[in-house]
Amino acid sequence: MIGPAIFLLLAGLGAIAWVSARARAMRLQTAARAGGRRDAVHSLPGYHGWYVALWTLIPAALFLAVWANVAPALVTDAVLRDPAAQTLPADGFSRSAILGEARAIATGAQAAAFNPASQPFVEPYREALTEYGVGGAVLALLLAFAGGAYAFTRIRADFRARTRVERLVMAVLLVASLLAIVTTLGIVISLLWQSLRFFSMVNPIDFLFGTKWSPQSAALGYGNDDAFGAVPLFWGTIFIGAIIAMIVAIPLGLMSAIYLTQYASPTVRRWMKPILEVLAGVPTVVYGYFAALTIAPALRDFAVAIGIHGASSESALAAGLVMGVMIIPFVSSMADDSIAAVPQSMRDGSLAMGATTSETISRVLIPAALPGVVGGVLLAVSRAIGETMIVVMAAGLAANLTLNPFSSVTTVTTQIVQLLTGDQEFDSAKTLAAFALGLVLFIVTLLLNIVALRVVKKYREAYE
Amino acid sequence: MMTEQQTPRTKMTARDVRVFYGSKEAIKGVSIDVDMDNVTAFIGPSGCGKSTFLRTLNRMNDTVASARVEGTITLDGEDIYSPAMDVVQLRARVGMVFQKPNPFPKSIYENIAYGPRIHGLAGSKADLDVIVEKSLRRAGLWDEVKDRLQDSGTALSGGQQQRLCIGRAIAVEPEVILMDEPCSALDPIATAKIEELIHELRGRYAIVIVTHNMQQAARVSQRTAFFHLGDLVEYGVTSDIFTNPRQERTKDYITGRYG
Numbered sequence: 079m080i081g082p083a084i085f086l087l088l089a090g091l092g093a094i095a096w097v098s099a100r101a102r103a104m105r106l107q108t109a110a111r112a113g114g115r116r117d118a119v120h121s122l123p124g125y126h127g128w129y130v131a132l133w134t135l136i137p138a139a140l141f142l143a144v145w146a147n148v149a150p151a152l153v154t155d156a157v158l159r160d161p162a163a164q165t166l167p168a169d170g171f172s173r174s175a176i177l178g179e180a181r182a183i184a185t186g187a188q189a190a191a192f193n194p195a196s197q198p199f200v201e202p203y204r205e206a207l208t209e210y211g212v213g214g215a216v217l218a219l220l221l222a223f224a225g226g227a228y229a230f231t232r233i234r235a236d237f238r239a240r241t242r243v244e245r246l247v248m249a250v251l252l253v254a255s256l257l258a259i260v261t262t263l264g265i266v267i268s269l270l271w272q273s274l275r276f277f278s279m280v281n282p283i284d285f286l287f288g289t290k291w292s293p294q295s296a297a298l299g300y301g302n303d304d305a306f307g308a309v310p311l312f313w314g315t316i317f318i319g320a321i322i323a324m325i326v327a328i329p330l331g332l333m334s335a336i337y338l339t340q341y342a343s344p345t346v347r348r349w350m351k352p353i354l355e356v357l358a359g360v361p362t363v364v365y366g367y368f369a370a371l372t373i374a375p376a377l378r379d380f381a382v383a384i385g386i387h388g389a390s391s392e393s394a395l396a397a398g399l400v401m402g403v404m405i406i407p408f409v410s411s412m413a414d415d416s417i418a419a420v421p422q423s424m425r426d427g428s429l430a431m432g433a434t435t436s437e438t439i440s441r442v443l444i445p446a447a448l449p450g451v452v453g454g455v456l457l458a459v460s461r462a463i464g465e466t467m468i469v470v471m472a473a474g475l476a477a478n479l480t481l482n483p484f485s486s487v488t489t490v491t492t493q494i495v496q497l498l499t500g501d502q503e504f505d506s507a508k509t510l511a512a513f514a515l516g517l518v519l520f521i522v523t524l525l526l527n528i529v530a531l532r533v534v535k536k537y538r539e540a541y542e
Numbered sequence: 543m544m545t546e547q548q549t550p551r552t553k554m555t556a557r558d559v560r561v562f563y564g565s566k567e568a569i570k571g572v573s574i575d576v577d578m579d580n581v582t583a584f585i586g587p588s589g590c591g592k593s594t595f596l597r598t599l600n601r602m603n604d605t606v607a608s609a610r611v612e613g614t615i616t617l618d619g620e621d622i623y624s625p626a627m628d629v630v631q632l633r634a635r636v637g638m639v640f641q642k643p644n645p646f647p648k649s650i651y652e653n654i655a656y657g658p659r660i661h662g663l664a665g666s667k668a669d670l671d672v673i674v675e676k677s678l679r680r681a682g683l684w685d686e687v688k689d690r691l692q693d694s695g696t697a698l699s700g701g702q703q704q705r706l707c708i709g710r711a712i713a714v715e716p717e718v719i720l721m722d723e724p725c726s727a728l729d730p731i732a733t734a735k736i737e738e739l740i741h742e743l744r745g746r747y748a749i750v751i752v753t754h755n756m757q758q759a760a761r762v763s764q765r766t767a768f769f770h771l772g773d774l775v776e777y778g779v780t781s782d783i784f785t786n787p788r789q790e791r792t793k794d795y796i797t798g799r800y801g
Contacts, residue, residue, distance in 0.1 A: 343607075423642055424644060425605075426602065426640060427640065427644040427645075427707070428656070429602065429605060429633065430600060430602060430633055430637065430638035431633065431634070431656060431710065431711070432633035432634035432657065432661060433657075437660050441656070442646055445647070446646070
């Protein structure tokens with residue numbers, strides 16, 4: 079009950095602070111203007127309003143945030159001071175179960191006690207919760223008043239409220255951008271940490287260069303030696319993402335970009351470009367369905383019909399083809415940008431020599447746009463090898479080291495999913511292997527992105 | 543000035559040419575003859591249509607979707623806008639040099655060899671070498687680049703790049719060379735070299751040059767056409783146009799009253 083009420087109260091206080099501070103600043107402004115000094119009030123009244131409102135809200139909000147984390151421990155301490163606490167079992171688990179139930183009844187989340195032992199604690203809990211809840215609310219309100227009053231007394235004609243408010247806005251923006259970076263860093267650190275634990279159990283050389291992948295046998299107690307050779311996974315990833323998918327995506331993406339930039343009428347371009355870009359927004363799980371339920375069986379039947387051995391209903395080809403289609407918009411849009419960035423004067427120069435449109439494209443535009451196209455392809459590869467859903471659904475689980483596109487292969491991402499789904503103990507080599515795989519994937523895509531961005535950037539500098 | 547008294551060998555004729563961008567009429571009925579023996583300069587204030595008209599002579603306006611050309615333009619008596627005319631052939635015969643030097647991002651050699659390759663003019667590597675050397679010599683660039691033919695064309699200075707572009711146009715043995723303000727992006731020394739080159743090329747090719755620099759028109763041309771707001775106001779012998787213009791508008795422009 080106290081939670082929503084205190085927030086409403088604080089919001090109300092903030093609004094009052096804004097209105098009254100603004101009114102005061104306006105009076106100052108009027109007075110200054112009456113005295114004939116137009117610029118005597120440094121900041122607009124609205125900034126004074128925000129300044130006081132923020133001083134009212136931020137300290138109180140910070141306090142509430144801290145309080146929400148501290149209060150439960152204080153409440154429990156208070157309950158344990160109750161004489162009834164002497165009867166609690168010493169065992170930590172049943173102790174916290176009893177206390178947890180008592181708290182749930184006290185807050186109204188649970189109607190009655192399953193364990194009679196928790197009944198005596200309900201009343202103390204209720205008291206402590208009310209006590210600390212009300213206490214926290216009162217403190218927060220006091221802080222709001224104090225902050226608001228302090229800020230209000232600072233309103234003067236020459237007070238630089240605008241500068242203060244702008245500085246706060248900047249700080250908020252900075253925190254927002256840092257949050258993403260810090261989160262990424264956290265992910266990398268946890269990935270590194272878990273990978274180090276894995277490599278303390280499995281030799282990194284065996285992992286990176288071993289050709290036998292059977293984490294299940296390791297889990298069943300046959301030992302970690304040569305069960306974690308990840309080469310078949312790396313090969314599967316490259317085979318699907320960097321070879322088959324690119325054989326589909328590069329020519330089709332490039333050709334569609336050429337058509338759209340050089341041949342299509344403005345009307346056609348206006349329709350086709352957005353449609354192509356919509357392809358990039360289709361959830362990958364939908365592509366996964368399509369690959370697993372439509373393409374893969376058809377490919378298997380086809381392979382059997384032409385007499386290829388080892389054709390599987392989950393094949394590298396099915397996953398790669400569909401992934402290639404998924405990647406087309408990426409390649410096409412990057413190639414489109416880089417072809418469009420080739421100066422019109424190049425095109426004119428070539429046409430004025432009597433070259434046809436296709437000669438101009440193949441001899442002048444494509445060579446000039448090549449670095450941008452290569453950058454786009456690298457980005458597409460990095461996207462393809464990190465893609466998960468399609469390969470999970472269509473590529474299979476068997477870690478085969480094969481060149482046969484009709485057979486089943488597995489990829490890094492598929493294996494990560496396999497290793498981490500279901501009930502797993504979290505300190506076995508089998509589970510930790512997922513982190514090592516994730517680390518490898520992360521490093522490779524990171525490098526690809528860096529190289530791609532540098533290539534693209536270098537190329538842009540050449541024309542500007 | 544022998545040639546100016548003889549009857550010039552007419553190369554291209556334009557009769558009542560009108561160019562529309564959408565519904566806007568950019569060229570309003572221009573008739574003009576371009577001949578082999580004289581350099582023809584198009585002058586006029588910005589936006590007067592001189593570049594637009596130049597681009598009708600090798601159908602570069604075809605690349606602008608909204609542009610439409612009416613009237614007749616002939617090259618050696620053939621209508622260049624007739625369906626029978628192959629635009630690729632036309633542009634091989636009517637070369638063009640642009641305002642900003644636009645060498646391809648290829649080597650100097652490949653820039654010159656580009657045209658001969660796509661038109662199949664060279665049967666062998668040796669033939670191509672000959673064409674490249676001859677074109678670079680005619681463009682007055684050979685001595686400066688003969689030791690670094692494999693360097694990128696874009697690494698040359700602005701003036702060298704423009705001479706490379708002229709050499710590139712010459713390499714396909716055109717009959718007419720159109721130059722669209724070829725010196726406007728160059729410094730005075732590079733400009734002087736290009737003007738000298740135009741003198742040397744005169745007589746071998748019919749040359750049409752668009753310029754906004756009247757001194758340049760006076761220096762390089764023997765025939766001058768003054769354009770204003772899409773009209774061809776006056777066309778005649780350069781010295782007459784500059785010393786004794788017949789039209790009031792020409793006089794005002796030449797004397798710097800507007801433009």
